[in-house]
Amino acid sequence: MVRKTVLLVAALVFVFVASTGVVNAQSARDYINIVGSSTVYPFATVVAEQFGKTTRFKTPKIESTGSGGGFKLFCAGVGVEYPDITNASRRIKESEFEKCRQNGVNEIVEVKIGYDGIVLANSKKAKPMKISRKDIFLALAKNVPDPKGGERLVGNPYRTWKDVNRSLPNIKIEVLGPPPTSGTRDAFVELVMEEAAKSYPWIKTMDKKAFKEVAHTIREDGAYIEAGENDNLIVQKLDANPKAFGIFGFSFLDQNGDRIQGSFVDGVQPTFEAIASGEYPVSRPLFFYVKKAHIGVIPGMEGYLNEFTSEKTWGPEGYLADKGLIPMPDAERMKYRADVSKLRVLTALNNQ
Amino acid sequence: MNKDDSKANKKVEKRTIDIVHQGLAKRYRAEGRFKFYGLAAIVMSLLCLAILFISIVGNGYKAFRQTYVELEVFFDPAILDHENLSAANYSGLVKSTLRKMFPEVKGRSEKRELYKLVSPGAAFQLRKMVLKDPEIIGRSISVWVPADDDVDMLIKGYFSTDAAENARRLSDKQLAWIEQLREQGKVKKKFNTTFFTAGDSREPELAGIWGAAVGSFFALLVTLLLSFPIGVAAAVYLEEFAPKNRWTDLIEVNINNLAAVPSIVFGLLGLAVFLNFFGFPRSAPLVGGMVLSLMTLPIIIIASRAALQSVPPSIREGALGVGASKMQMVVHHVLPLALPGMLTGTIIGMARALGETAPLLMIGMVAFIVDIPRGFTDPATVLPVQIYLWADSPERAFVERTSAAIMVLLAFLMLMNAAAIVLRKKFEKRW
Numbered sequence: 001m002v003r004k005t006v007l008l009v010a011a012l013v014f015v016f017v018a019s020t021g022v023v024n025a026q027s028a029r030d031y032i033n034i035v036g037s038s039t040v041y042p043f044a045t046v047v048a049e050q051f052g053k054t055t056r057f058k059t060p061k062i063e064s065t066g067s068g069g070g071f072k073l074f075c076a077g078v079g080v081e082y083p084d085i086t087n088a089s090r091r092i093k094e095s096e097f098e099k100c101r102q103n104g105v106n107e108i109v110e111v112k113i114g115y116d117g118i119v120l121a122n123s124k125k126a127k128p129m130k131i132s133r134k135d136i137f138l139a140l141a142k143n144v145p146d147p148k149g150g151e152r153l154v155g156n157p158y159r160t161w162k163d164v165n166r167s168l169p170n171i172k173i174e175v176l177g178p179p180p181t182s183g184t185r186d187a188f189v190e191l192v193m194e195e196a197a198k199s200y201p202w203i204k205t206m207d208k209k210a211f212k213e214v215a216h217t218i219r220e221d222g223a224y225i226e227a228g229e230n231d232n233l234i235v236q237k238l239d240a241n242p243k244a245f246g247i248f249g250f251s252f253l254d255q256n257g258d259r260i261q262g263s264f265v266d267g268v269q270p271t272f273e274a275i276a277s278g279e280y281p282v283s284r285p286l287f288f289y290v291k292k293a294h295i296g297v298i299p300g301m302e303g304y305l306n307e308f309t310s311e312k313t314w315g316p317e318g319y320l321a322d323k324g325l326i327p328m329p330d331a332e333r334m335k336y337r338a339d340v341s342k343l344r345v346l347t348a349l350n351n352q
Numbered sequence: 353m354n355k356d357d358s359k360a361n362k363k364v365e366k367r368t369i370d371i372v373h374q375g376l377a378k379r380y381r382a383e384g385r386f387k388f389y390g391l392a393a394i395v396m397s398l399l400c401l402a403i404l405f406i407s408i409v410g411n412g413y414k415a416f417r418q419t420y421v422e423l424e425v426f427f428d429p430a431i432l433d434h435e436n437l438s439a440a441n442y443s444g445l446v447k448s449t450l451r452k453m454f455p456e457v458k459g460r461s462e463k464r465e466l467y468k469l470v471s472p473g474a475a476f477q478l479r480k481m482v483l484k485d486p487e488i489i490g491r492s493i494s495v496w497v498p499a500d501d502d503v504d505m506l507i508k509g510y511f512s513t514d515a516a517e518n519a520r521r522l523s524d525k526q527l528a529w530i531e532q533l534r535e536q537g538k539v540k541k542k543f544n545t546t547f548f549t550a551g552d553s554r555e556p557e558l559a560g561i562w563g564a565a566v567g568s569f570f571a572l573l574v575t576l577l578l579s580f581p582i583g584v585a586a587a588v589y590l591e592e593f594a595p596k597n598r599w600t601d602l603i604e605v606n607i608n609n610l611a612a613v614p615s616i617v618f619g620l621l622g623l624a625v626f627l628n629f630f631g632f633p634r635s636a637p638l639v640g641g642m643v644l645s646l647m648t649l650p651i652i653i654i655a656s657r658a659a660l661q662s663v664p665p666s667i668r669e670g671a672l673g674v675g676a677s678k679m680q681m682v683v684h685h686v687l688p689l690a691l692p693g694m695l696t697g698t699i700i701g702m703a704r705a706l707g708e709t710a711p712l713l714m715i716g717m718v719a720f721i722v723d724i725p726r727g728f729t730d731p732a733t734v735l736p737v738q739i740y741l742w743a744d745s746p747e748r749a750f751v752e753r754t755s756a757a758i759m760v761l762l763a764f765l766m767l768m769n770a771a772a773i774v775l776r777k778k779f780e781k782r783w
Contacts, residue, residue: 062720
């Protein structure tokens with residue numbers, strides 16, 4: 001009994017001491033707390049690490065919660081228990097902005113950091129494919145315009161790429177891609193499927209809900225395989241199966257250029273230069289959002305912002321470019337750097 | 353009639369033994385088949401285990417060695433200002449050293465390619481050397497610094513050099529420089545100590561598992577301190593003191609149910625109760641340990657109750673018979689005999705907690721954390737989460753590091769399970 005009592009008392013004392021420690025830790029957090037998109041995560045972490053190793057501040061903590069999850073945490077309120085920065089692979093939505101305001105997060109600084117390309121790639125053992133966004137839509141949508149003509153939708157009848165377009169190779173459609181929970185999937189649907197669907201005037205004029213239904217629903221008969229969030233796995237599968245294609249972020253193509261190749265989309269190959277110049281059509285901006293009220297409260301915030309927006313970081317020859325981030329054009333970089341140094345807050349969403 | 357009778361009798365007798373003989377071969381065959389199925393099942397599972405181990409070890413064993421490059425560093429007093437040594441331009445020192453080794457390299461882009469041969473960690477290493485011993489300023493010392501992860505992959509044979517130049521991570525020039533360094537004996541693979549001493553990093557050659565291991569240690573310590581005493585106390589009360597009625601039945605059913613609840617549910621509970629209600633910090637091993645102890649508690653209670661049940665009633669009766677009180681009977685006699693079984697259950701529960709990621713996702717322990725946690729409220733991550741994060745990184749060199757981290761985690765799990773077996777063998781009493 002003695003031993004047990006001692007253990008119990010020890011546990012209770014421990015919990016008590018720990019929780020008082022918690023209160024202390026809460027009242028003075030000495031590291032930056034960052035949440036948000038898993039697409040921005042590989043870039044933000046490099047900056048955080050560089051910042052932590054070259055300054056006297058602690059390395060910021062970065063959680064990969066997804067863009068939506070990040071905004072949810074970020075907009076929960078002002079104070080040390082809430083995150084200081086959230087990363088996002090899309091702009092903040094009206095509803096999220098509203099939520100922030102309701103919780104007293106009125107001053108948010110928006111920083112665009114660069115672009116990310118989404119590629120359709122296959123193994124180097126096969127030939128590169130030249131495809132249009134319309135072909136991709138026809139190959140992957142659940143319901144497509146009737147190939148016999150007429151303004152109606154039929155279940156996707158295409159089995160091979162050649163069925164979709166005579167100039168494409170005669171191999172079975174097999175695409176490994178991200179699941180609906182992924183930000184890459186959102187961007188892919190928006191940039192490829194929606195754009196292609198809009199090219200049919202009668203689909204474009206549908207009401208909003210019906211249009212989404214057509215453009216956002218991917219076929220479920222085995223031609224599109226949801227390969228999970230792990231892009232490395234997709235790369236390995238493509239290497240093993242030269243007939244398959246994969247959809248993922250440009251940085252994975254950049255790292256595995258000796259094994260896989262990007263397909264030409266609308267005549268442009270996904271290269272660093274083509275995405276940077278905006279020629280390659282499937283690319284999206286990446287952002288992070290800063291809570292102005294936390295600047296000056298959490299140590300190191302100014303330093304982190306300065307590190308992120310300096311040329312050696314996000315410039316064309318900066319270390320983020322080495323990690324596969326596509327830098328913004330010079331003028332845009334200047335604008336956002338100026339915004340950051342002045343801490344210009346976001347007032348309304350339709351100001352751009 | 354009589355004859356017939358005896359005949360019939362004989363026939364019947366003979367028939368029985370005949371049936372036995374007839375069926376015997378079949379029954380032996382059935383037994384043989386049954387044994388074969390069992391054996392096949394074992395062989396199958398062993399085979400799967402072997403494939404798992406071979407693929408993990410095959411992918412990961414190279415990560416324990418890292419490529420280093422020898423640099424002849426002149427600690428230039430012009431670069432290293434005595435006033436402010438910690439903020440001096442150490443990457444400039446690395447760059448000037450590389451330029452001196454390859455004087456023929458001219459032009460901005462070519463120089464940039466040259467600088468990419470060594471890891472950004474080289475500058476941190478030189479900084480550490482200078483801060484430790486400022487006397488070295490002004491002297492030339494040869495230093496082995498980690499090579500960049502792309503160079504490391506090339507030396508380990510993961511990159512094929514016959515791809516077109518723009519499809520490779522390393523250009524033709526870089527390959528030529530590496531070849532030149534190799535001929536001079538300035539490239540060497542050494543034991544990768546960084547992997548065991550560093551925290552996470554986005555540079556594969558600087559990434560290590562120590563941060564995650566410390567995080568796991570803190571979280572499991574919390575789990576042990578909470579779940580073992582509470583679990584044992586609950587088991588002892590339920591088994592030795594509680595009256596048998598509807599309420600205790602209800603509690604028992606609930607404990608058994610809790611043991612089968614998916615772990616993500618405990619994560620949601622932790623988020624709602626510990627973070628949102630009590631306001632504990634996110635990403636802290638303290639909260640991680642508390643969530644994991646919720647998960648291990650039912651396992652420990654069930655194992656402890658089984659251990660208490662296996663103590664024969666004669667021990668209890670004997671103790672009561674010589675005048676011990678009920679509490680003395682439990683504490684002096686039953687508990688010491690049941691303790692080995694309880695410990696085994698605890699260790700198995702802790703091993704399960706060590707491999708758990710799902711509940712930690714909800715409380716923010718899936719995060720990029722470079723600094724080694726120094727306390728229970730510092731942000732931390734744990735070993736399985738580190739594996740998950742590395743598996744998701746684009747850099748090729750993280751593939752082998754992922755496997756290496758899995759090997760380390762498996763080693764810990766085996767160690768814990770072996771400890772459970774040893775404890776049981778050593779203290780177990782058979783009745």
